[in-house]
Amino acid sequence: MGDLSKRELKITNRHSGRATCKEREEKFKLKEGQVRFLIVCEGKKTEPNYFKAFIENNTSVVHSEIQGVGMGTVALVKKTLEIKRDLEKKNAMKFDRVWVVFDKDDFEDFNEAIKEASRCGIQSAWTNESFELWYYLHFEYLDTAIGRKQYIEKLENMFKDKMRDGSFKYEKGASDIYDLLQRYGKEEFAIKSAEKLRKSHKGKGTNYAKHDPCTMVDKLVEELRSPSQYKEE
Known part of the structure; x- marks a missing residue:
C-alpha cells in the first residue's frame, strides 16, 4: 500500500468495501427480471x-458480457453478431440487450453501421467524434466540433482544475476513469447535455456523420441504471 500514488490510493479506498461480481451474483441470482447485457x-x-x-x-x-475487439463501424456490428451467436450457444441463454459502442473517427461507413445495427436488433452507443465527448459532458456542455486530440486536451485540463493537480495526465484506457468522473463530474449533467446535443441536430435527419458533436452513450448508461424495464419476455 505504501507504494501506491495518491490517485491510486483514493480509488483503492473507495473500492475497499465494494462487493465482488461473484458476491453480487449470489445476492441477486434468485431475483426475477434480470437483464442480460452484451456490450461490444x-x-x-x-x-x-x-x-x-x-x-x-x-x-x-x-x-x-463486455468485450473490446479493436474494430469499428460495420465490422464491429458483424463481429457483435458473431460474439452473440457463439456466447448464446455456449451458455444456452439469450442476451436481452445487445449494444455496440463506437466512434465516428475517420470511418466512411459510420451511417451504414448505425443502420445495419438497427436492422439486426442491436443498439448503437455511437459518438461523433470521440468517446471522450461523453466524459467531457460530465463537466461542461460542448456543441463545437473538435478533434480527438482536442477532446483529450480539454478533458485533461478540466481534471487538472477540478483535482487541483497540475500533474494529472489523461490516459486512454485508464481503469479509474469512471471513479474520477463520479468524484469530479456530474453524470446527470452529462445525460442532459447529450440529450441537448441530439436536439440541436434534429434538422439533419439520419446523416449522423454530420451530427458533430453528438453521442448516444447516455442511452446505454440509462439502460444500465434501470435495466429491468428492458427485460424481454
Missing part, C-alpha cells in the same frame, strides 16, 4: 473499462 466496444480498453466499472458500481446489473 470498438476500443479494447477505454470503453470496456468504463462500462465494467459502471456495472461494478450499479448492482442492479448482474449478468453482462
Whole structure:
C-alpha cells in the first residue's frame, strides 16, 4: 500500500468495501427480471473499462458480457453478431440487450453501421467524434466540433482544475476513469447535455456523420441504471 500514488490510493479506498461480481451474483441470482447485457466496444480498453466499472458500481446489473475487439463501424456490428451467436450457444441463454459502442473517427461507413445495427436488433452507443465527448459532458456542455486530440486536451485540463493537480495526465484506457468522473463530474449533467446535443441536430435527419458533436452513450448508461424495464419476455 505504501507504494501506491495518491490517485491510486483514493480509488483503492473507495473500492475497499465494494462487493465482488461473484458476491453480487449470489445476492441477486434468485431475483426475477434480470437483464442480460452484451456490450461490444470498438476500443479494447477505454470503453470496456468504463462500462465494467459502471456495472461494478450499479448492482442492479448482474449478468453482462463486455468485450473490446479493436474494430469499428460495420465490422464491429458483424463481429457483435458473431460474439452473440457463439456466447448464446455456449451458455444456452439469450442476451436481452445487445449494444455496440463506437466512434465516428475517420470511418466512411459510420451511417451504414448505425443502420445495419438497427436492422439486426442491436443498439448503437455511437459518438461523433470521440468517446471522450461523453466524459467531457460530465463537466461542461460542448456543441463545437473538435478533434480527438482536442477532446483529450480539454478533458485533461478540466481534471487538472477540478483535482487541483497540475500533474494529472489523461490516459486512454485508464481503469479509474469512471471513479474520477463520479468524484469530479456530474453524470446527470452529462445525460442532459447529450440529450441537448441530439436536439440541436434534429434538422439533419439520419446523416449522423454530420451530427458533430453528438453521442448516444447516455442511452446505454440509462439502460444500465434501470435495466429491468428492458427485460424481454
